[in-house]
Amino acid sequence: MKRILSYFAAASLLVAVSCRNDEADLQNDPEKGLILNTDAQSLSKRISFANSGVIDMKPSTGGKTSLAGNFPLVLVAEVAPPEYNGKKLRATHVALEGNYAYVSYNTEGETYLGAVEVINISNPNAPQLVMQAILPNTDVSSVRYDDGKLYIAGAKDIYASGASSPAFVGSMTLNGGMLGNAFQETFLTGKVGTDVASNGTKYYAVTGATGVLAQLNKNNQQVEFSISLNDLRALGYNNNKIVVLSGTEGVKVYDANGLNLITSFATSTDVVDAKRTIDFIDGKLLVSEGYNGVGVYNLTSGAKLQKLALPTNLTGVDPSDVVSNAVSVNENRVFVANGGAGLYVYQPDNADLKLMGSLDLSGSSNFVVSRGEYIFVATGAGGLKIIKTVAPTNGTIDCTAYPVYNGSDWLNVNSGQILEYSGTKSLQGINVNQTLTWCGALTASQGVNINSNATFNMYGKLYQGMQSNPWNSLNINSGALLNLKGDLTVYGHMILNSNANWKIQGNVTILGNLTINQGSKIEFVGSSSSITINGTVTKNGTSTITGTYNDVNHKL
Structure with a gap:
């Protein structure tokens, strides 16, 4: 069977949900699906500081301004994608917790090959790549940290692995923040697990093509509820609600306890096989909608409040590569990965989001997530950009005696x-x-x-x-x-x-x-x-x- 060349498949294989627990015998056993590498010195050779330094944000007007900016940023480092058996992987998702960033990878083409890596960001000027887990016969689409575990969604090569279905979710118990060899998997209907979220004693997953939204028990990995939905792209948890995005059916909002449907509303129909994300700000839902930019919706009523349009007339950029792939909210700022146009940054302005400016980043910006002081941007084959926001340490210095600067740059x-x-x-x-x-x-x-x-x-x-x-x-x-x-x-x-x-x-x-x-x-x-x-x-x-x-x- 030839694999579809994307995150999501256009056809489906209907299978029953099954569960398999693979415990401590996984380490360095390709047949079991996990190869651990703890050689931080060798792994960190893929981290480059050649382009590190202060980043100038292009103003929202698209031209130049002589005023000092209000959002200082530095590019800390760039992480080249890993290679395994001659295959180059690409970053798909990032989860942040404390001093660690967990990065997931898959492989384009017919090969199923993924990885999860751990980056130590405790020293903001010198991040280290400290651990890697290669997953043969497996693509990894999404990762999420919760209470000492890493939850993972992806796809298996059913012929090489013997899996009952391509789509899976699972959990890996971490040891002091490091990847472990206790990895439990649960197989779901669909071609690929596309996203995963968690809450309390439950966690949730969605699968692509003719897929499902599933609620699972954290303790035993068993599926408690499962709802069939088409073309699921993204999943989010907000205020005891589970929100899912379908490329064909729009947004559906469920009660987190029992998955009772609360409301649903349409978004723009998306192109097949595209990765998308959602996030939340002030009771609003943000949806990356590909060639339709980012939609801002009232999460209760479903009313569309605003559209963050794609940039136009960009010099040297193929218009077909300008696409809103992902959106992330942090500290009342909104970050949008707009493909070849780079990273765009917005902030609330009365009832709307206002463009602050943009960052030109080498490679197409395919994914973004921001937590704490950091912004991670995945650029596919171009690797991962680690960007840090700059602010004084709270509580260590009193600046109230000095006037605020609003002058020239x-x-x-x-x-x-x-x-x-x-x-x-x-x-x-x-x-x-x-x-x-x-x-x-x-x-x-x-x-x-x-x-x-x-x-x-x-x-x-x-x-x-x-x-x-x-x-x-x-x-x-x-x-x-x-x-x-x-x-x-x-x-x-x-x-x-x-x-x-x-x-x-x-x-x-x-x-x-x-x-x-x-x-x-x-x-x-x-x-x-x-x-x-x-x-x-x-x-x-x-x-x-x-x-x-x-x-x-x-x-x-």
């Missing part, structure tokens, strides 16, 4: 000026010729120059530059002072020119090189400061480094 302090600001902003660059105090969080995608005898007091978090252009550097010039109380991340190079001064009370990360010229002074204040330098350190002439600090990579 190039912050220039002229000779004789003493300027003080607060806020969380994204800038192009900073030139200080006298005295600047900033309290809060800042990104600067280009250079930061503290010129001769000037002072820059930075209280909070500062991210500067890009790995791809390290000579857009952070420069402390002759007689100048950078007084840092907080965290500094420099993605390119940092240069202390002759007789420069740098006070550090916090944590510094320099991904490029550090040059310390004659007469420069670095003073670490307090007893808990640290500095991590990934590049080389060049000391020209005599300089002074004093205080107590942790030199993580032993470069100073």
Whole structure:
């Protein structure tokens, strides 16, 4: 039987629901369907920092603006997709919990081959790929973390695995956040398990083609209720309701206890074989609708409230690749993966969602999920982008004494000026010729120059530059002072020119090189400061480094 080349199949195989428990004998046994790899050093070679750095968001107008942005972001890293037996996989879904991101994969074409990987994001500047589970004869469509378990939906090659049906859901017990070899599977009617959600003692799954919505018991994996529905794409839990999206039948809302239908309403009919997602904001349902953009619906009445239209007239982008593949809500912001157009960001504005801007990302944006400080964007064969939002750490610094900055995206302090600001902003660059105090969080995608005898007091978090252009550097010039109380991340190079001064009370990360010229002074204040330098350190002439600090990579 030839496999359909997509997430969802156009035909169905009607089978009875069955359950199989595969326990602790699964490790490294392809016949049982799980191959674990814990070689973090080898796995992490697929993580690239070559494009890491501050991201400039294109404004909602599509042109340029001279105003500082209100949503600073940095690209932390890119994760290349795994390969197994010469087959390259592609990312399909991400679940986030604590310090870990769980990424699922499948394979295009006739081969059934999937994986689940664990990324440790406890160090926001240096994520690590710490564990992998390869699942031969299995595609993985979706993952969800809940109470120490990872719930998984996908499809099996029934001929190679002996499965009674292609569509399955299952649960994997985690050990300290790591993947385990206790993996239980339940087979459902349909070609592929497309999505999974959980709540209390129950979890829920949907399958594609002539599929089902199923309610399962977490303890014994048994199906308690099952409802036949066509072409199911996505599943969500909101306010004790189960919401499902069908590509042909629209949205259906069920009571989470017993799956009693509450309401249903139509959405635009979607193209066959496309992955879609849903999310919720302020009692509204957001539906990624492919070539129809994102629909915003009243979850109670089903009334369509707004359409987030696809961007048009994009230079160098094939219009057929501009499609709303996925939507995710976090901290009152809405993220839409618009295929070749990139990632679009919205925020509430009275009763509607208003476009804040967009991000150009290499590869087609096929999936997005945002939780906490992170945004994960899957770009198919282009791998996974890890993006971090920038904000000061809550409760550690009081900025109320300083006025909020609402000025240009190039912050220039002229000779004789003493300027003080607060806020969380994204800038192009900073030139200080006298005295600047900033309290809060800042990104600067280009250079930061503290010129001769000037002072820059930075209280909070500062991210500067890009790995791809390290000579857009952070420069402390002759007689100048950078007084840092907080965290500094420099993605390119940092240069202390002759007789420069740098006070550090916090944590510094320099991904490029550090040059310390004659007469420069670095003073670490307090007893808990640290500095991590990934590049080389060049000391020209005599300089002074004093205080107590942790030199993580032993470069100073």
